[in-house]
Amino acid sequence: MRIESDDVLIVIDVQNDFCPGGALEVPRGDEVIAPILCIAPRFRHTVLTEDWHPANHISFAASHPGKKPFETIALAYGPQTLWPLHCVQGTAGADFHPRLHLPQAELILRKGFRPQIDSYSAFFENDRATPTGLAGYLRERGLTRVFFAGLAYDFCVGYSALDARRLGFPAVILRDACRAIDLNGSVAAMEAEFVKAGVAVIETAQILDVAARENAEEGIRQGLADAESGRIRSAKSFFDEFENGHGTPR
Ligand code: VGL
Numbered sequence: 001m002r003i004e005s006d007d008v009l010i011v012i013d014v015q016n017d018f019c020p021g022g023a024l025e026v027p028r029g030d031e032v033i034a035p036i037l038c039i040a041p042r043f044r045h046t047v048l049t050e051d052w053h054p055a056n057h058i059s060f061a062a063s064h065p066g067k068k069p070f071e072t073i074a075l076a077y078g079p080q081t082l083w084p085l086h087c088v089q090g091t092a093g094a095d096f097h098p099r100l101h102l103p104q105a106e107l108i109l110r111k112g113f114r115p116q117i118d119s120y121s122a123f124f125e126n127d128r129a130t131p132t133g134l135a136g137y138l139r140e141r142g143l144t145r146v147f148f149a150g151l152a153y154d155f156c157v158g159y160s161a162l163d164a165r166r167l168g169f170p171a172v173i174l175r176d177a178c179r180a181i182d183l184n185g186s187v188a189a190m191e192a193e194f195v196k197a198g199v200a201v202i203e204t205a206q207i208l209d210v211a212a213r214e215n216a217e218e219g220i221r222q223g224l225a226d227a228e229s230g231r232i233r234s235a236k237s238f239f240d241e242f243e244n245g246h247g248t249p250r
């Protein structure tokens with residue numbers, strides 16, 4: 001797949017609390033960083049998101065006496081999984097992972113800051129109606145196709161991609177640049193939704209391969225042009241000289 005100038009890479013929630021040792025660690029969550037750093041320079045536009053909760057947030061089990069993390073409760077806007085305290089505003093757990101070095105990011109979008117509603121998607125709160133403003137930002141900037149990487153594949157990345165489709169944006173998930181929580185079959189359930197919604201799931205190599213081939217083709221074109229214009233001798237002329245018995249080409 002070829003990256004176009006109006007494509008945007010959206011890096012979801014690569015924060016300490018979702019990485020090994022964090023309060024809501026995603027298994028091998030930090031392994032997303034290497035592929036993200038590898039692919040990000042291919043994009044002209046990068047956006048980062050942060051899960052950004054007040055300490056009394058409704059998604060925390062601690063906010064519901066007698067409830068434990070990973071239980072589900074019914075809220076006005078639907079079922080809500082309860083989580084351990086995580087990504088509390090201003091804490092070290094809410095900071096980006098220190099190796100996520102993406103100074104070129106053009107927007108850092110925070111979500112989940114309303115005490116009474118959770119937000120998995122980068123586009124809407126969990127009522128699927130309250131917007132974060134991201135769709136307006138992308139449209140106003142003329143960014144059309146959205147690529148997702150980060151944490152977690154089966155929650156914030158997945159819901160963001162589904163909402164992107166719902167809003168009419170072509171959506172691509174870079175699978176090897178994501179890691180999943182996988183709670184009660186959440187990966188399989190999310191992937192079934194991807195199929196229905198038309199979310200593409202690809203590997204970062206599918207972008208890098210195209211880029212490498214284009215670079216190689218450009219190199220060949222340049223080499224031929226140089227040879228033709230006499231700026232350099234073509235490999236063929238060396239070879240012909242050798243074949244014609246003029247000795248080792250120099
Ligand atoms: C997330 C659970 C709770 C995520 C955020 O980033 O996937 N998951 N809050």
Ligand code: ZN
Pocket residue numbers: 051053059083086087112
């Ligand atoms: Zn959260």
